[in-house]
Amino acid sequence: MEKSRREFLSATFAATAGLGLAKPSLSFSMLPESGGRLAILGGTPVRTAPFPSWPMVKENDEKNWSEVLHAGRWCRLDGSFATRFEKAWAETLGAKYCLVTASGTTALLTSLNALDIGPGDEVLVPPYTFVATINVVFMQHALPVFVDTDRDTFQIDARKLEAAITSRTRCILPVHMGGSPADLDKILEVAKAHNLPVLEDACQAHLAEWKHKKVSTIGDLGCFSFQASKNLNSGEGGAILTNNEELFQACWSFHNNGRGTENASFGYERNGLNHRMTEFQAALLLAQMSRLESQSQRRTQNAEYLTSQLREISGVAPARMYEGTTRSAYHLYMFRYDP
Numbered sequence: 001m002e003k004s005r006r007e008f009l010s011a012t013f014a015a016t017a018g019l020g021l022a023k024p025s026l027s028f029s030m031l032p033e034s035g036g037r038l039a040i041l042g043g044t045p046v047r048t049a050p051f052p053s054w055p056m057v058k059e060n061d062e063k064n065w066s067e068v069l070h071a072g073r074w075c076r077l078d079g080s081f082a083t084r085f086e087k088a089w090a091e092t093l094g095a096k097y098c099l100v101t102a103s104g105t106t107a108l109l110t111s112l113n114a115l116d117i118g119p120g121d122e123v124l125v126p127p128y129t130f131v132a133t134i135n136v137v138f139m140q141h142a143l144p145v146f147v148d149t150d151r152d153t154f155q156i157d158a159r160k161l162e163a164a165i166t167s168r169t170r171c172i173l174p175v176h177m178g179g180s181p182a183d184l185d186k187i188l189e190v191a192k193a194h195n196l197p198v199l200e201d202a203c204q205a206h207l208a209e210w211k212h213k214k215v216s217t218i219g220d221l222g223c224f225s226f227q228a229s230k231n232l233n234s235g236e237g238g239a240i241l242t243n244n245e246e247l248f249q250a251c252w253s254f255h256n257n258g259r260g261t262e263n264a265s266f267g268y269e270r271n272g273l274n275h276r277m278t279e280f281q282a283a284l285l286l287a288q289m290s291r292l293e294s295q296s297q298r299r300t301q302n303a304e305y306l307t308s309q310l311r312e313i314s315g316v317a318p319a320r321m322y323e324g325t326t327r328s329a330y331h332l333y334m335f336r337y338d339p
Ligand SMILES: *Cc1c(COP(=O)(O)O)cnc(C)c1O
Pocket: 103, 104, 105, 106, 129, 130, 132, 133, 175, 201, 203, 204, 224, 225, 226, 227, 236, 237, 238
């Protein structure tokens, strides 16, 4: 049955929002101090102090911020913070090139443009993601084609990719949902067999690894978000990672109104928009980044503790991770509740 675009988009939104929290109907008899009742149901709260505030702001955030402010070079075409962050982020991840953008959404849009995805093209995507992954495909006038979710991992089911490929398929766009890697070995195997580029949506997966390599550097291009809810945060922001110089140049040009990488250039080599990151964002990212590794290790410890405890509760199944996963970013803590 044909669906109108409006119906399709609202159904997509419902699907991406569908994994929220169910109302607790469990009785938690394993919490002795609350007399077996959850605090929300009148039991004694386990926590009395509030959670730590987020984001954390330290001296280096203030120093970098005020340096940009007082230098008066607020645009990346004049300043140096964006370039410095790009270098540091590329080094941290082990990629040749990094380009920062205004957001994760614009990083994905820029990448699709660099890959020349356009009208008539199909892009394989997971239905369980943030809606931006789908929106950017529509913005290129291409068609997102859903490949269903692996119910044990919440990731795109790579075993179902092959069946979704048609003569119009131009790209595979897996998402590392919750910060855990999708099955990259299987995805790359299918991509290679069909000569398709892979664009990794790593917007939730800062520092996550597949076989000790950072995600975002394994496909042809990988994208991050630095929006306020993400593990590395500058309010808004994004980045594209690649080892391919030609794709990097195309991304630079597209995000800079079709101009080349030479800032002085007023040549217009392709179509484009302004998706540049400001110096303020980059200054915050450089400071925030200095704490990302230790914060991520803490997340891992906490998540592993939670997993060990949840395993004791029947009907709660923490997300399984693929064998190649050597690190999860634990942006979300994913589990399935079976009533
Ligand atoms: C956050 C997110 C995006 C979009 O990033 P913005 O910076 O909010 O534009 C895209 N994909 C996924 C999976 C995300 O979580």
